[in-house]
Amino acid sequence: MALIKIVSSIIIICSCTFLGFLYGKKYSDRVNHLIYLEQCIKMLETEIVYGATPLPEALYNVYLKGNKKISFIFEYIREDLISNKRGEVLDSFISIKDVLATKLQLKDEDIENFISLGRVLGSSDRQDQQKNFVIILNQMRELTREAKIEKDKNEKMFRNLGVLTGLAIVIILI
Amino acid sequence: MENKGANIYDTVLENICIDLNRPLLNIPTSYKEKVEEIRIRNGSFLTIYSGGKDYFVTKEGKLSTKLEEGIKIEKSHINKTFQLISNYSVYAFEEEIKNGFITIKGGHRVGIGGKVIYGNNGIETIRNISSLNIRIAREKIGVSNHIIKYLIDTPFTIHNTLIISPPQCGKTTLLRDIVRNLSDGIYLDNGKGFKIGVVDERSEIAGVYNGIPQNDIGIRTDVLDGCLKSDGIMMLIRSMSPEIIVVDEIGGKRDAEAIQEALKAGIKLIATVHGSTLDEIMSRSSMKELLNEKIFKRYIFLDRSKGVGTIKEIIDVGKSTPIYLS
Numbered sequence: 262m263a264l265i266k267i268v269s270s271i272i273i274i275c276s277c278t279f280l281g282f283l284y285g286k287k288y289s290d291r292v293n294h295l296i297y298l299e300q301c302i303k304m305l306e307t308e309i310v311y312g313a314t315p316l317p318e319a320l321y322n323v324y325l326k327g328n329k330k331i332s333f334i335f336e337y338i339r340e341d342l343i344s345n346k347r348g349e350v351l352d353s354f355i356s357i358k359d360v361l362a363t364k365l366q367l368k369d370e371d372i373e374n375f376i377s378l379g380r381v382l383g384s385s386d387r388q389d390q391q392k393n394f395v396i397i398l399n400q401m402r403e404l405t406r407e408a409k410i411e412k413d414k415n416e417k418m419f420r421n422l423g424v425l426t427g428l429a430i431v432i433i434l435i
Numbered sequence: 436m437e438n439k440g441a442n443i444y445d446t447v448l449e450n451i452c453i454d455l456n457r458p459l460l461n462i463p464t465s466y467k468e469k470v471e472e473i474r475i476r477n478g479s480f481l482t483i484y485s486g487g488k489d490y491f492v493t494k495e496g497k498l499s500t501k502l503e504e505g506i507k508i509e510k511s512h513i514n515k516t517f518q519l520i521s522n523y524s525v526y527a528f529e530e531e532i533k534n535g536f537i538t539i540k541g542g543h544r545v546g547i548g549g550k551v552i553y554g555n556n557g558i559e560t561i562r563n564i565s566s567l568n569i570r571i572a573r574e575k576i577g578v579s580n581h582i583i584k585y586l587i588d589t590p591f592t593i594h595n596t597l598i599i600s601p602p603q604c605g606k607t608t609l610l611r612d613i614v615r616n617l618s619d620g621i622y623l624d625n626g627k628g629f630k631i632g633v634v635d636e637r638s639e640i641a642g643v644y645n646g647i648p649q650n651d652i653g654i655r656t657d658v659l660d661g662c663l664k665s666d667g668i669m670m671l672i673r674s675m676s677p678e679i680i681v682v683d684e685i686g687g688k689r690d691a692e693a694i695q696e697a698l699k700a701g702i703k704l705i706a707t708v709h710g711s712t713l714d715e716i717m718s719r720s721s722m723k724e725l726l727n728e729k730i731f732k733r734y735i736f737l738d739r740s741k742g743v744g745t746i747k748e749i750i751d752v753g754k755s756t757p758i759y760l761s
Contacts, residue, residue, distance in 0.1 A: 271498065309524075309526055310526075313521045313524075313526055313527045313529075314524075314527065315523070315524040315527050315645075316522065316523040316524045316527075317522065317523065319524075342523060346449070346452075346453060346519060347515070347520050348452045348453070348514070348515025348516065348518045349515060349518065350518070350523050350755070383518070383521075383524050383525060383526065384518070384525055385521040385525055385526065385637065386526050386529050386559075386560055387526040389526075390526050394438070
């Protein structure tokens with residue numbers, strides 16, 4: 262009987278801890294995804310401002326060079342641009358909104374900031390493109406900073422909460 | 436050959452926004468083969484020029500001469516089409532836009548109209564684009580096969596040649612095919628082609644897109660794309676050791692000076708000029724000098740008497756009668 266109690270207590274504590282960690286991971290994932298996204302946008306900036314590479318090719322290069330956890334979205338945008346021929350880069354950015362929301366740990370404001378890049382991308386000369394990149398990257402940095410503060414605050418809390426909830430349940434049951 | 440014409444037209448349409456693309460795609464095939472220009476003007480009607488006439492395109496893809504049946508162009512049509520033409524990369528075409536046109540895949544040229552913005556170094560860009568003119572380039576391989584023999588001097592050299600023609604008579608098409616022939620050398624007695632340097636100021640001869648000539652200009656041809664003729668001639672002499680230099684639409688004083696320079700270097704020249712008679716060309720001071728010095732040994736005259744690209748006559752400067760008559 263005692264053995265069963267010990268085993269089930271361990272299971273409860275472990276699963277609660279796991280849940281706590283899982284919840285906490287959301288915050289560190291958001292930070293990571295924002296950092297990778299920023300890196301990809303910087304690559305795109307280099308391709309456009311210094312290389313004057315045509316947009317579909319530039320997007321493909323970012324997809325190849327960037328961290329695959331994020332860079333796959335650039336390939337999605339490129340495919341949409343080429344296959345649908347809508348004549349609007351923004352439409353192709355909007356078309357992957359669902360992907361951004363479901364496959365990545367990004368908040369609405371992160372997604373909006375990224376999509377705002379689609380409003381200006383490719384539609385003006387290099388000087389103008391660079392100015393827009395600077396604005397978007399600044400906002401990106403600000404979002405990353407906020408995400409980091411949130412992560413520091415919440416990640417540890419959820420982890421501890423997981424362990425403690427597990428312990429609490431065990432104590433009550435015993 | 437005829438279907439090829441329609442295919443070329445269909446490929447050009449890939450660069451036009453979807454709202455205008457569908458009606459244009461549905462126009463009768465017989466017209467597709469002859470379309471020379473597609474005109475998109477803000478606030479005006481979608482127009483095509485085919486066989487020397489202009490037609491308005493209806494929503495169903497029919498061609499009409501009545502204004503009210505045509506599709507009215509909105510700003511969004513122009514913006515979307517411009518995005519497609521520039522491959523969503525206006526920044527990659529800064530220099531082309533400054534010159535007022537973009538060359539698209541296939542060597543077709545798109546002229547741009549709009550608000551021209553000046554900066555410290557001349558034209559900076561064109562904003563608020565108000566009209567687009569898509570000129571469909573039709574390469575005609577083989578149009579010069581029967582006249583190549585008139586241009587050959589000895590097996591190893593050619594005569595300096597001037598092609599004289601009014602606009603829209605196939606001047607550039609003929610020039611391009613002469614380049615291809617002389618470069619490949621198939622129709623030459625010794626079967627060996629010449630090293631040719633082309634100064635393609637308006638991207639019309641080779642139609643370079645992404646660094647690749649879209650037209651067949653022969654295997655021994657080098658191209659300086661988008662380069663001023665006067666600069667290009669000097670650059671080719673210095674670096675590419677051409678046997679023949681080819682330029683389109685000469686006329687300026689600096690062009691004439693560069694040509695003199697090329698001739699001193701022992702290089703042969705093929706050029707075109709706008710005009711219909713020798714007297715007309717003589718009236719331009721820079722050209723007068725070139726003609727008086729009898730630099731060009733062959734004059735090829737074109738007109739439209741038997742359709743676009745009719746070679747009216749070829750004149751040998753030393754003889755009183757033409758050596759070729761159509």
